[in-house]
Amino acid sequence: MARKTIEYIFDFGAPNGYLAWYPLKDIAARTDARLVVTPVFLGGMHKLTGNAPPMVRDAGVKGKVAYAALEFQRFLDGHGMDKFRIHPALPFNSILPQRVLVAAGDEAERHAIVEALLPAVWERNIDCGDIEVVGRELAGAGLDAERLLAATQDAAVKAELADNTEQAVARGAFGIPTYFVDDEMWFGKERLGQLESYLAGGRP
Numbered sequence: 171m172a173r174k175t176i177e178y179i180f181d182f183g184a185p186n187g188y189l190a191w192y193p194l195k196d197i198a199a200r201t202d203a204r205l206v207v208t209p210v211f212l213g214g215m216h217k218l219t220g221n222a223p224p225m226v227r228d229a230g231v232k233g234k235v236a237y238a239a240l241e242f243q244r245f246l247d248g249h250g251m252d253k254f255r256i257h258p259a260l261p262f263n264s265i266l267p268q269r270v271l272v273a274a275g276d277e278a279e280r281h282a283i284v285e286a287l288l289p290a291v292w293e294r295n296i297d298c299g300d301i302e303v304v305g306r307e308l309a310g311a312g313l314d315a316e317r318l319l320a321a322t323q324d325a326a327v328k329a330e331l332a333d334n335t336e337q338a339v340a341r342g343a344f345g346i347p348t349y350f351v352d353d354e355m356w357f358g359k360e361r362l363g364q365l366e367s368y369l370a371g372g373r374p
Contacts, residue, residue, distance in 0.1 A: 174369055175204040177350040179338050180271075180284070181212035183264030184346035185256060188292040189245055190359045191284065194349070197362060201369035203351075207280050209271035210335040212264060212346055218336065219344040223261045245359060253293040265331075266322060267291075267298045270308070272331045273321035279313070286311035 176198055180187055198205040216222055228234040246254055267287050274280035290296045290307045297303055301319055308315035321327050338348065342355050349356045349365055356365050 173202060173204060174351055175206060176365070176369070178205060178207050179210055179343050179346065179348035179350070180207050181210055181215075181264050181346045182267045182271075182287055182291050182298060183212045183260075183262060185242075185254075185260065185292060186359050187346045188254065188288050189242075189249070189251065190347035190362065191288060192251070193249060193359075193362055194347075194365075197366045197369065201366060203369050205281075206277055207271065207284060208334055208338065209268045209280075209331060210338050210343070210346075211268050211331055213261075214332065214335045215339055215344065215346075218339045221344050226261075241360075253289065255293055255295055257291065257295050259295075259297070263299050265299075266301065266304055268331055269322035269327050270304065270318045272327045272334070273318050273324070282311060282313060283308070283318070286313060 176194065178191075178194060180191075195205060197203070221227070224235070224238055228238065246252070267283075270287075271280055271283055274283055286307055287298070287304070291298050296307065305315040305319055308318060341350070343357070345357060347357070347359060349361070351365065351368060354368060356362075
């Protein structure tokens with residue numbers, strides 16, 4: 171049977187993007203699937219779809235934000251993610267690290283960037299719009315920070331991020347985390363079990 175590919179539609183600005191990344195890697199390993207990261211710009215995705223961050227979108231719905239926070243904490247506890255800290259600037263502009271991801275030379279480097287910056291953003295709450303701060307994190311992880319940051323100003327990199335965002339929306343994506351396998355799409359950390367079942371040969 172041909173090896174499956176999980177495409178992860180991803181933005182550093184989404185806290186659920188952090189939560190999903192680690193169990194998603196485990197699922198890929200258990201099912202022998204390739205995991206590829208497609209960087210998009212969540213702010214642009216929201217603009218294209220009319221979506222908004224849940225705490226904004228659901229602010230007027232009695233009980234919903236409080237329940238979402240409870241469910242969020244249950245996920246953290248269930249996966250032992252005790253280092254996670256909600257970012258005080260949320261929602262923030264994530265375009266700099268997203269362009270860094272686009273500028274990656276290959277999938278291995280893209281994964282290394284995710285591994286370097288996810289904990290920096292969601293455990294230590296760095297300002298991911300500060301080029302010097304982001305550069306220190308990249309360099310500290312052994313990545314070529316100078317090359318990656320310079321590339322964020324390249325017109326082709328900017329265009330690719332915009333194209334990725336538009337194409338993801340055209341395929342049905344409206345938020346983070348979104349996953350595609352074959353022509354099937356799943357949204358949310360709560361759908362990881364369904365995704366794994368599909369990869370194991372079950373129904374979507």
